[in-house]
Amino acid sequence: MIDDSTQAVRSVLLPGFGVLRFSGSDALKFLQGQFTNDLRLLADGRTQVGACCTNQGRVIANVRFRQTDEAIYALLPADLLGKLATHLRKFVLRSKVELLQAADLQVGAILTGDAATSSQVAQRAFDQAVMTMSPVPLAGTTEVVTFQYAPDREVVAAPPSAWRSISGLSFSRTDPRAEADWLAADIAAGLPHVFAATSEQFTPQMLNVDLLDGVSFTKGCYTGQEIVARTHHLGRVKRRTMRYRLAPGGDSPAQLASLLLDGARVGDVLMTAVTAAGIELLAVTNLDAAGKPLQLEDGRSAEPLPLPYSL
Numbered sequence: 001m002i003d004d005s006t007q008a009v010r011s012v013l014l015p016g017f018g019v020l021r022f023s024g025s026d027a028l029k030f031l032q033g034q035f036t037n038d039l040r041l042l043a044d045g046r047t048q049v050g051a052c053c054t055n056q057g058r059v060i061a062n063v064r065f066r067q068t069d070e071a072i073y074a075l076l077p078a079d080l081l082g083k084l085a086t087h088l089r090k091f092v093l094r095s096k097v098e099l100l101q102a103a104d105l106q107v108g109a110i111l112t113g114d115a116a117t118s119s120q121v122a123q124r125a126f127d128q129a130v131m132t133m134s135p136v137p138l139a140g141t142t143e144v145v146t147f148q149y150a151p152d153r154e155v156v157a158a159p160p161s162a163w164r165s166i167s168g169l170s171f172s173r174t175d176p177r178a179e180a181d182w183l184a185a186d187i188a189a190g191l192p193h194v195f196a197a198t199s200e201q202f203t204p205q206m207l208n209v210d211l212l213d214g215v216s217f218t219k220g221c222y223t224g225q226e227i228v229a230r231t232h233h234l235g236r237v238k239r240r241t242m243r244y245r246l247a248p249g250g251d252s253p254a255q256l257a258s259l260l261l262d263g264a265r266v267g268d269v270l271m272t273a274v275t276a277a278g279i280e281l282l283a284v285t286n287l288d289a290a291g292k293p294l295q296l297e298d299g300r301s302a303e304p305l306p307l308p309y310s311l
Helices: 028-030 039-044 080-088 117-130 158-167 175-189 225-233
Strands: 007-013 017-023 046-052 059-067 072-079 098-101 106-112 145-148 154-157 238-245 257-259 262-275 278-286 292-294 301-305
Touching: 007 175, 017 028, 017 080, 017 106, 028 039, 028 072, 039 046, 039 059, 046 080, 059 080, 072 080, 072 145, 072 154, 072 225, 080 098, 098 292, 106 158, 145 175, 154 158, 175 278, 278 301, 292 301
Parallel strands: none
Antiparallel strands: 007 106, 017 072, 017 098, 046 059, 059 072, 106 154, 145 154, 238 278, 238 301, 257 262, 257 292, 262 278
16 A cells, blocks of 8 residues: 555556557557557557457457557557467568567556546656666566556556565465456446457457547558448448446356347357446447347346447
8 A cells, every 4th residue: 555645545456467568660650550549649648449450350459558758568458468469470571660578567556546646646656666676678678657548547567576666566466356346347437358258259349449539540551441441431330339237146157158139149248347236247239239138048137237438
């Protein structure tokens, strides 16, 4: 626990997330040709959502980008780090870009309930910690990278010694509830994740990536762009990510488990999180089933809940 002058700050580790690091003179140009978002906008310091797609427009991974003076960093679920890195390396060719899994940066969050205060306290604490550290050579950086994850939440990727210096946190004793609570907050905010089990299953529009400012329809070509653009311009988005809740009790449904309406499959579970109120979930669902209670194959009812943005 870190005590700011006005309020307590809680640190939590998120070991289910990891970071890829892109450096070199062609890094921005390279990523611009592989992701749905316009990465030129990172220059103003923002964090940006984007998706990497197959030629068929299916999302391999969706990420959050942040650019520093040294590199561009991508935050995503840890179980997709290897797959995404392997996929992207096929396109490097002669480009002057170095792609590394940032093994020296571990992911967590510093929370106060106020985004501005969290950011200020986090940066001040990490700046002090990094000044006292010896360099960590695994990925060639000891940078502390902050991602403006959501309006009231910020993610930090930093070397383990920096985490220990400011909070005593260690990945050998993580809080098992922290990540579940984080994913529950993502579900409530309508922020979908692609994990290994759901990779290459859905288009960006099915995952609401376009509604989260993660798709540029003006930046030019990228892998999968033709399918994504055609879907947009022809108005053929027939499925969207929607939010549901199961009553408490029972196991969480598996990713890609079916949601039924009158016995017909109309949705696929994308992600879940157990809360005190029940099992929260996001599911990619047919638009004509929007707002209707659905059923799992085991008979449990999935009640629709609102999202903080319009579909």
